Amino acid sequence: MIDALAQALPSTTDSDRPWLTWYSPDERIELTGHVVSMWQAKCAGLVAAEVGPDATVHLEMTPHWRTVTWCAGVWLTRGAILLPPTDGALVEKLPTTTPNLSVTFRNHWLFPPADVQVLVSKESFATCWPTALPPLALDGIAEAMSYADRFDPLPAEGDEPALLVVHDGGLRTVSRDALAASTPRAAAEAARAAGARALLVREETTERAMLGVLAAWQTGLTALLASPDADASLIAAAVRQEGAAGA
Numbered sequence: 577m578i579d580a581l582a583q584a585l586p587s588t589t590d591s592d593r594p595w596l597t598w599y600s601p602d603e604r605i606e607l608t609g610h611v612v613s614m615w616q617a618k619c620a621g622l623v624a625a626e627v628g629p630d631a632t633v634h635l636e637m638t639p640h641w642r643t644v645t646w647c648a649g650v651w652l653t654r655g656a657i658l659l660p661p662t663d664g665a666l667v668e669k670l671p672t673t674t675p676n677l678s679v680t681f682r683n684h685w686l687f688p689p690a691d692v693q694v695l696v697s698k699e700s701f702a703t704c705w706p707t708a709l710p711p712l713a714l715d716g717i718a719e720a721m722s723y724a725d726r727f728d729p730l731p732a733e734g735d736e737p738a739l740l741v742v743h744d745g746g747l748r749t750v751s752r753d754a755l756a757a758s759t760p761r762a763a764a765e766a767a768r769a770a771g772a773r774a775l776l777v778r779e780e781t782t783e784r785a786m787l788g789v790l791a792a793w794q795t796g797l798t799a800l801l802a803s804p805d806a807d808a809s810l811i812a813a814a815v816r817q818e819g820a821a822g823a
Contacts, residue, residue, distance in 0.1 A: 580756035581738060582729035584793050585648050586613045595793060597774065598641040598700070599814045600803035605641055605700050612645060614725045619649025621723025626692045626714070627676040629730050631655040632740065634675035636685040639777075639785035639804055642696055646679055646716075647786050651752070654730045656737040659783055673740060673747060683710060694719070741783060750783075759791035767797065767821035774798035774820035778811060 586595050590609025598605040607615075623631060633650045635657045637643040650657050658675050678690035686693045695705050696716035704718040734753030741748040750758075764775050775797045777788030785801065792799035800820045802811055814820065 577731050577733070578729055579732045579734045579752050581651055581734075581752040581790075582732065584756060584790050585616065585651070585729070586610070586793065588613050588617075588726055594774075594798045596641055596644060596789070596799050596801060597814075597818055598801050598803075599806055599810060601806060601810060603700055604814075607641065612648070615642075615645035615720075616648035616652060617725055617727035618720040618723045619646050620652040620727040621649075622694070622714075622716070622720045623650055623653050623655060623677060624727075625723070629653045629655065631676040632658050632673055634658045634660070634678040634680075634687045634690055635782065636660050636678075636680040636682075636687075637696065637782060638681065639779055639782060639801065640681075640698055641700070641801060642698065643782055644786065644789055644799075644801065646696070647782070649727070651738060652727050652729045654732045654736065656740050658740045659742065659781075661742045679716060683713075686710070686713065739783060755787075756790065756794075759787045759794060761791045761794050763822075764791040764795040764797055768795050770821060772797065772819055772821035774800040774818040776800045776802065776811070776815055776820045776822045778802040778804070778806070778822075780804050 586609030588610055594606045595609040595612050596607045633655050675690045677692045678687040679694045680686050681698050693713045694716040695713055697705055705715045735751050737749050738752040738755040739750035767775055775792035777799050779785040789799040800818050
């Protein structure tokens, strides 16, 4: 059964319009649904090959277009994403769950007890990690590129976990159905009714960013994902250029 979360993700046939546009102080990247689908499939292929379905994946990645594809890739494999606390003290605050896989943008963010560790460059046109990898760590771009461009979502029940959020010494679980239902969809629908082509997503945390991205996709809008360090002038220019409204 393909649940509501998997249904919100783009597929290989979604090539007619942008699904995700990324703005940072250094770049603008536009991805069609087909391209997002390709990258999420490659991420899913790596996850499935290294740790199998139903895995717990520690993801310490700031809001970024690559973060979106890794989240979606984990969900295609019926996995759950373990999000660290905002202060980054995961080891001290992890209650009981040890992730199977750790995926991060920085070497010192990796979670050593994880079975497999993956480093991902934030550079949009990078084809590999820019420096020597730590022992046993995988290159999240070079390795992912070797997997197929298509990965059909594994059947999943809506009550299975999508997010595991470490907070105040405990673990908050968000099911797949709850995640799909808690997006700011009403704001996205209002934006679309007003003629917007895109929904602005500017958040400090991966959880909040993914809620905004999913809301855009659920309503047929482009997710205009802005870097947390984008200033007000860049945001204003992006909103004008992309025909976006805020969530």
